[in-house]
Amino acid sequence: MHIKIYHRRKMLIVAAFIVGIGLVLMGRLAYLMIFRSAYYQSQADALHERERSIKAARGLIYDRNQRILADNKSVCTISVIHNQIKEPEKVIRVLSEVLSLDEAKVRARVEKVSSIERIKANVDKALGDKIREYKLDGVMVDEDYTRYYPYKTLASKVLGFTGGDNQGIIGLEVQYDAYLQGIEGTILTTTDARGIEVENTSEGRVEPIPGSDLYISLDYTIQSYVQQVAKRIMEQKEAKSVSVILMNPKNGEILAMTNEPEFNLNAPYLLPENAETDAIQDALNQMWRNGCLNDTYEPGSTFKIITSTAALESHAVSQNDRFYCPGYKIVDDRRIRCHKISGHGSESFVEGLMNSCNPVFIETGLRTGVQVMYQYFDRLGLMEKSGIDLPGEASSIMHQIDNVGDVELATISFGQSFQITPIQMLRAVSAVINGGKLITPHLGVRIVDAKGNMIRLHYNEEAHVIGSEVSDTMKALLEKVISEGTGKKCFIEGYRIGGKTATSQKLPRGSGKYIASFIGFAPADNPEIIGIVLIDEPTGAYYGGTVAAPVMREIFENVLPYYLGQWPDIESDSGDGNE
Amino acid sequence: MIRVTAMNRKRFVGDWAMLGTVFGLILFGLLMIYSASNYTARLHMGNAFYYVERQIFTVLLGTAAMFLMMKLDYHRLLKMALPLYGLSLLLLAAVFVVGTASHGQKRWIYIGSIGFQPSEFAKFVLIIFLASICGAAGSMMKKWKGILLVFLWMMPAAGMVMVTNLSTGIIIMGIAFIIIFTASRQWLPFFVLMGLGGGFMGVFLKLASYRVGRIEAWLNVETHPKGYQTRQSLYAIGSGGLFGRGYGKSIQKLAYIPEAHNDMIFSVICEEWGLLGAGIIAALFMFLIWRCLITANSAPDIPGALLTMGVTAHLGLQMLINIAVVTNSIPNTGIPLPFISYGGTSLIFLMCEIGIVQNIAQQGKTYIS
Numbered sequence: 001m002h003i004k005i006y007h008r009r010k011m012l013i014v015a016a017f018i019v020g021i022g023l024v025l026m027g028r029l030a031y032l033m034i035f036r037s038a039y040y041q042s043q044a045d046a047l048h049e050r051e052r053s054i055k056a057a058r059g060l061i062y063d064r065n066q067r068i069l070a071d072n073k074s075v076c077t078i079s080v081i082h083n084q085i086k087e088p089e090k091v092i093r094v095l096s097e098v099l100s101l102d103e104a105k106v107r108a109r110v111e112k113v114s115s116i117e118r119i120k121a122n123v124d125k126a127l128g129d130k131i132r133e134y135k136l137d138g139v140m141v142d143e144d145y146t147r148y149y150p151y152k153t154l155a156s157k158v159l160g161f162t163g164g165d166n167q168g169i170i171g172l173e174v175q176y177d178a179y180l181q182g183i184e185g186t187i188l189t190t191t192d193a194r195g196i197e198v199e200n201t202s203e204g205r206v207e208p209i210p211g212s213d214l215y216i217s218l219d220y221t222i223q224s225y226v227q228q229v230a231k232r233i234m235e236q237k238e239a240k241s242v243s244v245i246l247m248n249p250k251n252g253e254i255l256a257m258t259n260e261p262e263f264n265l266n267a268p269y270l271l272p273e274n275a276e277t278d279a280i281q282d283a284l285n286q287m288w289r290n291g292c293l294n295d296t297y298e299p300g301s302t303f304k305i306i307t308s309t310a311a312l313e314s315h316a317v318s319q320n321d322r323f324y325c326p327g328y329k330i331v332d333d334r335r336i337r338c339h340k341i342s343g344h345g346s347e348s349f350v351e352g353l354m355n356s357c358n359p360v361f362i363e364t365g366l367r368t369g370v371q372v373m374y375q376y377f378d379r380l381g382l383m384e385k386s387g388i389d390l391p392g393e394a395s396s397i398m399h400q401i402d403n404v405g406d407v408e409l410a411t412i413s414f415g416q417s418f419q420i421t422p423i424q425m426l427r428a429v430s431a432v433i434n435g436g437k438l439i440t441p442h443l444g445v446r447i448v449d450a451k452g453n454m455i456r457l458h459y460n461e462e463a464h465v466i467g468s469e470v471s472d473t474m475k476a477l478l479e480k481v482i483s484e485g486t487g488k489k490c491f492i493e494g495y496r497i498g499g500k501t502a503t504s505q506k507l508p509r510g511s512g513k514y515i516a517s518f519i520g521f522a523p524a525d526n527p528e529i530i531g532i533v534l535i536d537e538p539t540g541a542y543y544g545g546t547v548a549a550p551v552m553r554e555i556f557e558n559v560l561p562y563y564l565g566q567w568p569d570i571e572s573d574s575g576d577g578n579e
Numbered sequence: 580m581i582r583v584t585a586m587n588r589k590r591f592v593g594d595w596a597m598l599g600t601v602f603g604l605i606l607f608g609l610l611m612i613y614s615a616s617n618y619t620a621r622l623h624m625g626n627a628f629y630y631v632e633r634q635i636f637t638v639l640l641g642t643a644a645m646f647l648m649m650k651l652d653y654h655r656l657l658k659m660a661l662p663l664y665g666l667s668l669l670l671l672a673a674v675f676v677v678g679t680a681s682h683g684q685k686r687w688i689y690i691g692s693i694g695f696q697p698s699e700f701a702k703f704v705l706i707i708f709l710a711s712i713c714g715a716a717g718s719m720m721k722k723w724k725g726i727l728l729v730f731l732w733m734m735p736a737a738g739m740v741m742v743t744n745l746s747t748g749i750i751i752m753g754i755a756f757i758i759i760f761t762a763s764r765q766w767l768p769f770f771v772l773m774g775l776g777g778g779f780m781g782v783f784l785k786l787a788s789y790r791v792g793r794i795e796a797w798l799n800v801e802t803h804p805k806g807y808q809t810r811q812s813l814y815a816i817g818s819g820g821l822f823g824r825g826y827g828k829s830i831q832k833l834a835y836i837p838e839a840h841n842d843m844i845f846s847v848i849c850e851e852w853g854l855l856g857a858g859i860i861a862a863l864f865m866f867l868i869w870r871c872l873i874t875a876n877s878a879p880d881i882p883g884a885l886l887t888m889g890v891t892a893h894l895g896l897q898m899l900i901n902i903a904v905v906t907n908s909i910p911n912t913g914i915p916l917p918f919i920s921y922g923g924t925s926l927i928f929l930m931c932e933i934g935i936v937q938n939i940a941q942q943g944k945t946y947i948s
Contacts (some may be wrong), residue, residue, distance in 0.1 A: 003884050008876055010761045011888055015872040019865050020897035023901045026861055032816050032906060040817020040835040047814065048830050083622065192618065192833035 016071025029316040037279050048190045056182030059211030063220045073148035076128025078119040080110050085138030094134050129428045145251040149265035155223050157290035170288050174391045179447050182211030219255035220558050226256040233551050234260045237538035241292045249430035249530040252439035259291040292316035294394045296419035300504035301356045302519045303415030309432050311378035316368040329359035331410040345380040352486030358414045367412025370404045379465040385439040388423055398419040426532045429519050432474050433527050436466040479524035489549035490520050492557055498524035501544035516578050518548035586647040592939040600863055601933050608919035615832045615847040628842050629654050631776050636925045641930035648934025657882050660711035667704040671739040686744055698740045698747045699924040703717035706889030713762035714882030720763040729759050743756035746912035750896050757892040797910035810837045812846035812905045823853030840921040842913045846905045862896045877943035887939055890932040
């Protein structure tokens with residue numbers, strides 16, 4: 001039984017066969033590992049790497065005095081990773097104590113077998129740090145930013161707020177979202193097959209670019225005072241809402257804008273107690289709505305400023321033209337009443353304005369004619385949106401010029417039968433009193449990025465929409481309205497105030513609901529500040545001259561010394577009584 | 580000549596190079612099992628060393644078994660061939676009755692918590708059995724009839740294995756083919772048998788539809804849902820490049836490759852050690868084959884040479900199929916990499932076989948000297 005030659009030959013063949021196939025496989029291996037390496041490497045990387053975004057800090061919003069109105073706050077998200085927890089009892093105790101959570105609830109989360117479980121989000125950084133100090137295995141404290149509004153309700157409808165993805169929801173936060181947002185960074189991490197990050201693997205990191213800061217024209221001091229007054233008046237008059245806008249008529253910078261009731265920007269989804277809960281989204285939208293520009297109203301008698309301007313500049317009337325008011329005026333087949341039922345009797349145009357006499361303005365409007373009137377509406381920006389840098393501005397609702405008959409023209413002349421927004425009204429009156437320059441009301445002044453590069457924001461201005469003579473005339477007339485006419489309650493000794501009252505009946509007529517409003521400016525000869533006050537559905541007295549004018553006086557009394565930097569010009573008194 | 584060996588039994592004159600290579604591969608295997616399994620073991624078993632600890636135990640057991648085999652004269656083993664074969668058939672039959680399924684196939688018998696794969700035992704026994712009967716058949720092996728008879732003798736075992744575990748079945752057939760091929764003077768019958776085997780394979784693949792799915796996965800490994808495991812293996816191999824990521828730095832082992840410490844361990848070796856490391860491992864296997872060939876050539880008698888060739892075939896075929904699977908050169912099938920992959924039964928019997936070869940080497944060397 002010796003091993004024969006053929007045995008040996010066959011054994012060699014078997015071995016050679018195995019080694020031969022082995023070499024072929026090595027060749028294949030070399031092909032895979034050299035020539036296909038880049039391909040498989042990239043496939044594998046695509047499989048292993050997860051891109052995790054790093055939030056960019058949102059740009060801040062500053063008022064005109066560099067006071068922060070919208071800030072970022074560091075918050076923490078606390079979560080647990082089940083299979084990394086070593087001392088479950090301690091974890092449960094610490095988390096429930098520090099976060100003041102129900103222990104059973106924490107226990108359920110900690111004991112749940114999941115890859116990661118969130119315990120609580122938006123935790124104060126101090127508490128997050130405290131938890132970190134315990135150095136508990138399996139407890140993750142992730143830092144994050146959240147928007148924070150230090151003054152809560154201050155200018156809530158102007159500033160707006162942001163959603164969970166750092167996106168603006170309303171207000172300036174929406175309007176300037178692209179600047180405020182910044183650019184998210186990314187972390188490239190390696191994960192295992194379940195998508196869990198693996199420690200000690202090299203990370204690719206792209207730093208986020210923080211959002212740019214927005215500087216606005218709003219003045220914190222004025223705004224908070226105005227808001228305080230508006231709130232008090234709303235409560236006193238049991239009104240539906242009170243809107244106040246203060247603006248620099250020369251350049252359109254808004255100093256204050258409120259539409260009480262405002263809401264808490266740090267809890268924007270918290271509805272007031274009396275809100276209807278069956279339509280939550282509608283109620284929220286209602287709460288967030290900024291009546292100063294999102295809603296229209298019939299301006300009423302303040303609109304006589306516009307009618308006067310058109311009539312005077314087109315020479316349809318002159319200041320000393322005489323009119324007669326029997327308490328009504330018949331236009332076509334309609335008898336249109338004056339607010340003074342007994343009539344104002346014989347009066348000049350100037351007296352007509354001071355008395356806010358409807359028959360005088362009906363006559364004025366008819367004399368001016370619809371073509372000229374509309375021409376001035378157009379020049380004064382009433383046929384377009386004001387262009388304010390806030391979202392959702394409403395458009396004016398005007399008659400088609402072809403459909404305006406005498407009756408319509410008559411009602412338009414004293415501010416009825418059409419609707420505009422308060423901001424449009426304020427803009428038009430600004431052009432009348434600033435020498436004829438149509439400005440764009442705005443809040444944003446400049447944008448400064450993280451590197452300090454500044455963009456100054458520019459707004460449209462159109463000069464000479466009316467002549468400066470008529471502008472001067474109108475300032476003088478409107479000052480008389482305050483000193484001697486219906487606006488007496490806005491008279492402040494030592495200051496020259498101009499203005500006009502209005503009492504608009506809300507639709508449907510006869511509902512007994514009114515908007516009392518007042519537009520005022522100061523100093524009357526060279527206005528630095530213009531304001532509008534609207535009290536929506538006041539109870540009791542509802543005349544603009546009675547209700548709205550005193551509100552503007554109160555505001556002016558306090559704001560003018562601060563804003564103009566000068567005390568009232570009173571000879572007998574140094575002005576101590578005014579602050 | 581049996582007497583002569585018995586006289587020199589006290590002094591060990593085995594093949595030191597072969598033994599060293601085997602232990603080198605086993606130790607490297609332990610390192611790689613730790614690297615490939617520590618992440619998932621910590622995750623699922625709560626102990627990063629779970630698989631390594633078990634494998635170390637297996638290695639100790641296997642080493643003991645191997646030394647036993649080294650001391651045991653292989654002729655006594657050859658004499659026990661028939662009863663061993665009977666036992667193996669019994670165990671294989673038992674799998675159908677009391678077997679436990681793993682990965683959808685009944686392949687295991689559990690005694691308490693210790694699992695045992697009768698198919699691995701069958702492999703081991705068949706090598707002894709075939710070496711024994713081929714040796715005994717003598718001149719019968721020159722005839723077609725003798726060759727066919729030998730094949731018929733082993734078919735019950737091979738058939739039973741093949742029903743549940745095609746790849747192990749194929750390996751058994753391959754081992755048998757190589758032993759009989761070596762034993763016989765004939766050439767033609769083996770070419771005929773190879774043709775028949777190929778045809779048989781085709782029919783079998785057509786019949787077992789789940790295997791056809793594997794073939795589709797093999798052809799479309801990048802897209803086929805069943806190609807996942809092989810795809811992950813290719814990612815690992817490709818990521819390795821020339822020099823690899825370094826020991827312990829494989830990412831594909833992070834549960835991307837299912838049970839990376841098992842049949843797919845070679846791809847983790849490629850990822851961590853690169854083409855260089857994988858080449859060294861392959862070269863060690865080639866070296867082992869070569870040492871086996873030397874032993875077979877210097878074996879004292881034909882059964883000894885056939886036994887050695889059986890072991891060579893076992894080792895070689897498993898290594899080739901394993902590497903071919905991880906490189907997607909053939910359809911996916913679960914064959915462990917000898918000495919390196921995690922797994923008890925397979926390693927213990929492989930070490931026993933090395934023990935037998937060592938015994939043959941001792942006797943052969945003694946004989947020659």
